Amino acid sequence: xxxxxxxxxxxxxxxxxxxxxxxxxxxxxxxxxxxxxxxxxxxxxxxxxxxxxxxxxxxxxxxxxxxxxxxxxxxxxxxxxxxxxxxxxxxxxxxxxxxxxxxxxxxxxxxxxxxxxxxxxxxxxxxxxxxxxxxxxxxxxxxxxxxxxxxxxxxxxxxxxxxxxxxxxxxxxxxxxxxxxxxxxxxxxxxxxxxxxxxxxxxxxxxx
Numbered sequence: 001x002x003x004x005x006x007x008x009x010x011x012x013x014x015x016x017x018x019x020x021x022x023x024x025x026x027x028x029x030x031x032x033x034x035x036x037x038x039x040x041x042x043x044x045x046x047x048x049x050x051x052x053x054x055x056x057x058x059x060x061x062x063x064x065x066x067x068x069x070x071x072x073x074x075x076x077x078x079x080x081x082x083x084x085x086x087x088x089x090x091x092x093x094x095x096x097x098x099x100x101x102x103x104x105x106x107x108x109x110x111x112x113x114x115x116x117x118x119x120x121x122x123x124x125x126x127x128x129x130x131x132x133x134x135x136x137x138x139x140x141x142x143x144x145x146x147x148x149x150x151x152x153x154x155x156x157x158x159x160x161x162x163x164x165x166x167x168x169x170x171x172x173x174x175x176x177x178x179x180x181x182x183x184x185x186x187x188x189x190x191x192x193x194x195x196x197x198x199x200x201x202x203x204x205x206x207x208x
Contacts, residue, residue, distance in 0.1 A: 005032040006142065007083075007108040009101070009118035010042035017178065017188055018139045020166070022117065023070055024159040026078075030146050031115075033074055036083045036107045040067055083107040094132075098123035108134045117142045143192040153199050160196070 003026075013019050013035070026033035047063045074081050087110040088103050095102035095109075101123040108116050109132045116124055116136045124136030137145065146152050164174040179193030187193075 003029050003032045005034045005111045005113045006115040006117055007034050007104060007113050009104050009116060010039050010046060011119035012117050012139050013043040014046045020163055022139060024163040026074060028155045028159040030152055030155050032078050034081055034083055034111050034113060036088055037085060038103050083110050097128035105129060115142055140189045140191045143189060144195050147195050147199060156196060
């Protein structure tokens, strides 16, 4: 069975570790990460502004290389990963969610995606997404939902191992990073890490 498509909003792609987690899970075949040119453009602008608070070509080039690496890897597996602009445009008038994010919901509808993965849940109210068969979830809730299928645990383990290897970390270090808050931020994936550790815990030996 083909992996289900999911639209990932720029509010999630903007975060390095959330983006990497979603990309590795998608590359392992757990879901098909979809985007549009507009979503990538918003991500690009946010990444540049976060780092310099102003446009500078040198930083822009570095951001472009990151996004090109991500999209090329995914497109090699999912050739139709980018949603055509004309498909989105044709659906915009039917969307009733926050105007600035209607293009995201339209992209989900265009691809038959059941999920929009976003950090801005308030812009995707159930009364706006439900009629289109779409549910907006945080990255944490979305990845946790993947674990509802216990057959997915092995693929999640592979995705996490690849992400850890990419950074030259141990799996334990990655899980701590994703599951625990830091001084200036909340935890990125606390529910997911907790559920993953529950499902992969080695049962204790029975007492003698």
